[in-house]
Amino acid sequence: MINVLIADDHQMFIDGIRALLQDIPGIKVVGEACNGKEAIIHCRENQVDIVIMDVNMPEMDGVEATKELFKTNKKLKVLGLSMHRDRHFISDMLKSGANGYILKNTGKKDLLDAIYSLYKGETYVSEEVNKILLASFLKDSSKYEVKERLSERESEVLDCIAIGLTTLEIGEKLFISKNTVETHRKNLLYKLKAKNTAELVNNAYKRGLIN
Amino acid sequence: MINVLIADDHQMFIDGIRALLQDIPGIKVVGEACNGKEAIIHCRENQVDIVIMDVNMPEMDGVEATKELFKTNKKLKVLGLSMHRDRHFISDMLKSGANGYILKNTGKKDLLDAIYSLYKGETYVSEEVNKILLASFLKDSSKYEVKERLSERESEVLDCIAIGLTTLEIGEKLFISKNTVETHRKNLLYKLKAKNTAELVNNAYKRGLIN
DNA sequence: AATTCAATCCCTGAAAACAGGGATATTGAT
DNA sequence: ATCAATATCCCTGTTTTCAGGGATTGAATT
Numbered sequence: 275m276i277n278v279l280i281a282d283d284h285q286m287f288i289d290g291i292r293a294l295l296q297d298i299p300g301i302k303v304v305g306e307a308c309n310g311k312e313a314i315i316h317c318r319e320n321q322v323d324i325v326i327m328d329v330n331m332p333e334m335d336g337v338e339a340t341k342e343l344f345k346t347n348k349k350l351k352v353l354g355l356s357m358h359r360d361r362h363f364i365s366d367m368l369k370s371g372a373n374g375y376i377l378k379n380t381g382k383k384d385l386l387d388a389i390y391s392l393y394k395g396e397t398y399v400s401e402e403v404n405k406i407l408l409a410s411f412l413k414d415s416s417k418y419e420v421k422e423r424l425s426e427r428e429s430e431v432l433d434c435i436a437i438g439l440t441t442l443e444i445g446e447k448l449f450i451s452k453n454t455v456e457t458h459r460k461n462l463l464y465k466l467k468a469k470n471t472a473e474l475v476n477n478a479y480k481r482g483l484i485n
Numbered sequence: 486m487i488n489v490l491i492a493d494d495h496q497m498f499i500d501g502i503r504a505l506l507q508d509i510p511g512i513k514v515v516g517e518a519c520n521g522k523e524a525i526i527h528c529r530e531n532q533v534d535i536v537i538m539d540v541n542m543p544e545m546d547g548v549e550a551t552k553e554l555f556k557t558n559k560k561l562k563v564l565g566l567s568m569h570r571d572r573h574f575i576s577d578m579l580k581s582g583a584n585g586y587i588l589k590n591t592g593k594k595d596l597l598d599a600i601y602s603l604y605k606g607e608t609y610v611s612e613e614v615n616k617i618l619l620a621s622f623l624k625d626s627s628k629y630e631v632k633e634r635l636s637e638r639e640s641e642v643l644d645c646i647a648i649g650l651t652t653l654e655i656g657e658k659l660f661i662s663k664n665t666v667e668t669h670r671k672n673l674l675y676k677l678k679a680k681n682t683a684e685l686v687n688n689a690y691k692r693g694l695i696n
Numbered sequence: 697a698a699t700t701c702a703a704t705c706c707c708t709g710a711a712a713a714c715a716g717g718g719a720t721a722t723t724g725a726t
Numbered sequence: 727a728t729c730a731a732t733a734t735c736c737c738t739g740t741t742t743t744c745a746g747g748g749a750t751t752g753a754a755t756t
Contacts, residue, residue: 284568285592290501293508293593308590357495378495379519382504385497425702438684440742454704460744470712470743471683473649479690485569636732651712665734671714672732681742682713 276393277304277321281313281339282328282355287378291326294382301389310334314342317350324392326385327372329356329363330482340370351392361406362481364399374398424465424483431458436475436484487604488515488532492524492550493539493566498589502537505593512600521545525553528561535603537596538583540567540574541693551581562603572621573692575614585609635676635694642669647686647695 278301280288288306295301304320307313309331317325325343329336340352354367354375364375374388374397384400391398399407424432427448434444441459445452459471466481468474478484489512491499499517506512515531518524520542528536536554540547551563565578565586575586585599585608595611602609610618635643638659645655652670656663670682677692679685689695 284589286587286589286596287498287501289593289596290498290503290505292501293504294501296504376497378497381496382500385500427703435683436687438680438687440681442742450703451705453706456706456743457704463744469649470651471681472646472686475683475686475690476647476649476695479686479695484687484690638733653712661733662735664736667713667736668734671716674714680714 276301276389277323278302278389279305279307279313279316279320279322279325281307281310281325281331281336283308283331284328287328291385294385298386308332310336310339310342313339317343317347322350324351324353324389326353326355326389327367329354329367330485335482337366337370340367340372344371353388353392353398356482358480358482359402359406360480360482361409364403364407368399375403376400377402424462428458428462428465429483431455432462432474432478432483435459435462435471436478487512487600488534489513489600490516490518490524490527490531490533490536492518492521492536492542492547494519494542495539498539502596505596509597519543521547521550521553524550528554528558533561535562535564535600537564537566537600538578540565540578541696546693548577548581551578551583555582564599564603564609567693569691569693570613570617571691571693572617575610575618576621586614587611588613635673639669639673639676640694642666643673643685643689643694646670646673646682647689 278295280291280303282288282291285308288308292303292306295303304322305316307316311334313325313327314334316322327336327340331339334342336354340354343350343352351374352372354364354372355378356363357378359377367375373392376384376388376398377400380400380402388398388400430448431444434447439447441455442452444455448455462474463469466474466477466483468477475484489506491502491514493499493502496519503514503517506514515533516527518527522545524536524538525545527533538547538551542550545553547565551565554561554563562585563583565575565583566589567574568589570588578586584603587595587599587609588611591611591613599609599611641659642655645658650658652666653663655666659666673685674680677685677688677694679688686695
């Protein structure tokens, strides 16, 4: 019996996957979580083999939760899951130790294939995910793939930029000089490879850095 | 027997809802669609009572599809559905004729309640949706709720802004003067109530105007 | 002990965006 | 026929962003 935990912030999605797996012999949904923290607590207290982990969640996202989970439980398998086909989700998740990755726009079959593969100890990524990863390799290799994660402060500044505050206003709000905000803005543009604030917000959304 | 069509661009979500409704006596999932156009075609060719319609879809979104559906079939019921709790999705959808609305982060129970209510000819919005609508009423009433839909050209300009193009670059790309682009940008800022491009992109995302 | 990272602060000049006017042509609806 | 909406174009002056340097501090890691 494969014990599965579903971690996603959309209850209806959880209910759906639950119903879908319900009829599959050999698989049992032993719990659910609506954010990363809940998932970790659940995995500590119960016997879980595979976590189906959404990347974008409030409180603690899938990437952080996965890192945390592997610190204590090496045998656990994590299947990454996201809506958007952005390569950063995928690579972040796999780098954090996830054993597989599928997109929400793939169907039931891929999900089951992934679960069985992971349980056997294999790595599984769906065909589409494979294409995305391959394309990303061919394009710019790994030399630019380091500066990605934002610091606490940078995230705050990013949020302020997104709601339309100017550099000066952000400084006032966060009690720092506008020059400091400028520096953070500069680093954000660099890290998210954006030419200006508009693209910055756009890229932030695509990578799930906002909401 | 209630004949249900599911329209969502995420196959896994469709599969999940399908599995969830499968066990419910009196409800039958008679088809699925991954965008608005497919949904319309399906409703023409088959007997459908209720369409579970995601708001954000490629090709043709839920709002347009709903309008189109009611032109030919008055008896049809449409249940709007979205991830984000933005009031614009909800009001746009209900104005287009949708008979109900629920969020994806509500569970199985709300979905079933909604389906049964709609089938009886009632309108259904989940408790959370109700709160959002109420709060929106209390805040600014309907006086600002007119200038919302973007023109074809404005959408094009918006997309260009989001990918980081400057006014001049957009003008060159669309073969129009930079002054014209300025005007469109101005109108976009007004329509989306944004103070600058960063907030513009942010609001556009929240209202599903991008992707 | 040395190093890296995050956070803070500072400056200048060029480029872009924003606010605010104003104007014309076309189309589709009333 | 008139009106509203859309798309097009133009100008000026101010504000903000962006690119490009620079620097210091403290905390955590090696």
